[in-house]
Amino acid sequence: MGDTAALLFSVLMDTLGYWWVMIPTIFLGLIVGGIPGFSAANTIIILMPLTLAMDLQMGLVFMVTLYCAARMGAGIPAILVNIPGTAGAAATPLDGYPMTKQGRGQQALSISFVSSAIGGLLTTIIALAAMPLLARVGFYMHAVEMIVVMLFGISLIASIAAQDMIKGLIAGFLGLMIGSIGTDVVYATPRGTMGFLELYDGVPLIPALVGLFAVSEAFIIIEKKVILSKKGQEAMENPSWAATFEGVREALVRWKHIVWTSIIGLVIGVIPGAGASIASFVAYQQSRTFSKTPEKYGTGHIEGLIAPESANNGVTSGTLVPLLVLGIPGGATAAIMLVVMQYHGVSFGPSLFQRQPEVGYGMFMAMAVSYLLMMLTIIPLSRYMSRVTTVPTIYLAPMIISFTLVGAFVPREYMFDMYLALAFGVLGYIARRTGYHVAAILIGVILGPLLETYFLRALKKSEGDITVLFSSTIGNILWVALVVSLILPAVFDRRRKRKELVTP
Amino acid sequence: MKIDPDRPPRHLGGELIIPALAVVFTLYFFSTIWNSPWTAQVSAFSLGGVLLLLCVIFFAKALGMVAKGEGSLTFGNVVTYEDLRTGRLGLIVTTVGYCWLIDDLGFTLATFLFLWLSMLVLSRFRGVGRVTLTSAIMALGGWAIFIWAFDTRFPRGWFEATMEAVLKNG
Structure with missing residues (x-):
């Protein structure tokens, strides 16, 4: 115990010594996270020669910091201009953007930064302490259990649909159908591709995200001079530090909410392939389910912003657990880290913490230190970042379109993806103008192919027996939890209405 | 009824x-x-x-x-007079043009032209000087960050090729 403590202290000191690498990397991460198409994974690949030239510890510090900062950065445009930087931040604008329109963008940014940093820091500590236990989560999560986890995310469509049930469900199921485009996972039969070879791998997420959120939003915002409401403009006329501190305080008083939603992110992050988008949707849905004021979600509710932000940062530490303990990367960025670490001769598995403990603990320490540094460096910037919302839309809309459309091109380098983003933009524009929720369509596009993959895997294993979905203990517990989480809001709602009748 | x-x-x-x-x-x-x-x-x-x-x-x-x-059975919530007044139709046309031209002109030039034209359309051709300056700064800034500094494989045209040659040969 004493040896481990001494080792951790020594690793902490070494990591702090790299502050000069971490601070510029934080700003780089915020930029690449904020622009759709420029994920941390892409940036690490672009800077791979630089990373390989660094010594192992510096390279790890650089990659981990970039990873965390990009995750946090993705929330900034989601809050300020309704454009999530990555799919992991797709649930953030549901409540973040309405806050901005009310002139509370500065508070929203502070809330997002605090919940991201605390959520990330806390889950890093939990992951460090409970690594052997968490690593086993991946072993217990098979196709059936994953189907139920996906359904937790998809059930958010039902929440979104609450205002107009049929339209919400049509949007969600259309998204699921669009997500089914591509070759089937068993025989590679092309389905719904309209003859485009570029769609054989399925609908790429970034063009869908860019089109549904950014392009359609740009076509909408030009109706006003600035994106803020009149009240919002008045609030933004005299930005002050008080608004930043108000946001920090509002997040801190909801520390319990940060804790449990970030743990949802950690557990989902541990499951290889699950990722931040599922975690943020599940966390948002669960937050709404157990809220005393579910009707406020979607109107600029603080808990609705905290849940996805702390969950998607909880995922960052979760993805490192299977990487370090089992050598299985939990996501794209973790896979690239694996390549860099293997280049430096690092061997993964339980022996890593015996042979090279400074590497295993060093990654978590780098994550913890980067979250602390981010809190100190980014929160003061929220006052200035929120000024973006005062830029006239005649400048803002064309900038959004040009940079996000090129962002759609970057991941695969197909011109086709720019046209695809434009097509999604038109779909998103029609959806917004006619009362269909673009987030419901996006949830379908993200989760549709994953759900199909796990569904087929379960059916193949059981030779087509559908009852396999209820064949595992953990799966059945999750089914019960899913049903309870769908029924509870109605029960709470009825109880609340009864109370209102009793005490008018 | x-x-x-x-x-x-x-x-x-x-x-x-x-x-x-x-x-x-x-x-x-x-x-x-x-x-x-x-x-x-x-x-x-x-x-x-x-x-x-x-x-x-x-x-x-x-x-x-x-x-x-x-x-x-009308379409008043999708197509309105506002589309003309706000310049939305013009913005859609310039966006399609941007996607079409970027492969030939390259990122910097196409972005400059798109920003310049669409900002002018949206501002009803007022403030030409400011619009030109903003478009130039944004396009050149994008080139400097994404192509020159990060060497991302953005669509490239004669501007990018010329700048590459200039920077290589000092």
Whole structure:
């Protein structure tokens, strides 16, 4: 115990010594996270020669910091201009953007930064302490259990649909159908591709995200001079530090909410392939389910912003657990880290913490230190970042379109993806103008192919027996939890209405 | 049937666009998997079946509303005079042009032209100097960050090629 403590202290000191690498990397991460198409994974690949030239510890510090900062950065445009930087931040604008329109963008940014940093820091500590236990989560999560986890995310469509049930469900199921485009996972039969070879791998997420959120939003915002409401403009006329501190305080008083939603992110992050988008949707849905004021979600509710932000940062530490303990990367960025670490001769598995403990603990320490540094460096910037919302839309809309459309091109380098983003933009524009929720369509596009993959895997294993979905203990517990989480809001709602009748 | 003057009729024509697209797309999707193995069909048929059912319910509901005078089959919520007044149609045209030209002109030049033209359209051709300066700064800034500094594989044209040659040869 004493040896481990001494080792951790020594690793902490070494990591702090790299502050000069971490601070510029934080700003780089915020930029690449904020622009759709420029994920941390892409940036690490672009800077791979630089990373390989660094010594192992510096390279790890650089990659981990970039990873965390990009995750946090993705929330900034989601809050300020309704454009999530990555799919992991797709649930953030549901409540973040309405806050901005009310002139509370500065508070929203502070809330997002605090919940991201605390959520990330806390889950890093939990992951460090409970690594052997968490690593086993991946072993217990098979196709059936994953189907139920996906359904937790998809059930958010039902929440979104609450205002107009049929339209919400049509949007969600259309998204699921669009997500089914591509070759089937068993025989590679092309389905719904309209003859485009570029769609054989399925609908790429970034063009869908860019089109549904950014392009359609740009076509909408030009109706006003600035994106803020009149009240919002008045609030933004005299930005002050008080608004930043108000946001920090509002997040801190909801520390319990940060804790449990970030743990949802950690557990989902541990499951290889699950990722931040599922975690943020599940966390948002669960937050709404157990809220005393579910009707406020979607109107600029603080808990609705905290849940996805702390969950998607909880995922960052979760993805490192299977990487370090089992050598299985939990996501794209973790896979690239694996390549860099293997280049430096690092061997993964339980022996890593015996042979090279400074590497295993060093990654978590780098994550913890980067979250602390981010809190100190980014929160003061929220006052200035929120000024973006005062830029006239005649400048803002064309900038959004040009940079996000090129962002759609970057991941695969197909011109086709720019046209695809434009097509999604038109779909998103029609959806917004006619009362269909673009987030419901996006949830379908993200989760549709994953759900199909796990569904087929379960059916193949059981030779087509559908009852396999209820064949595992953990799966059945999750089914019960899913049903309870769908029924509870109605029960709470009825109880609340009864109370209102009793005490008018 | 009396129409409530406080609640204007809904433009159901616009609201039916997405369900109509969904029906067309789902039927097309079914046609591509009709003779496929069951693994390619099972998910799409179940999801598509639910989607078709939802669309049929919505069509029936919309027709009912039209019959009661609560809605009309118009598109006033999608296409309006505002599209011309705000320059939205112009922005759509310049955006399509941007996608079309960027492969030939390269990122920097195409972005400058797109920003310049669309900002002018949206500002009704006022403040030409400011618009030109903003467009130039944004396009050159994008080139400096994404192409010069990070060497990302953005679409490249003669500007990028010229700058590369200039920077290489000092």
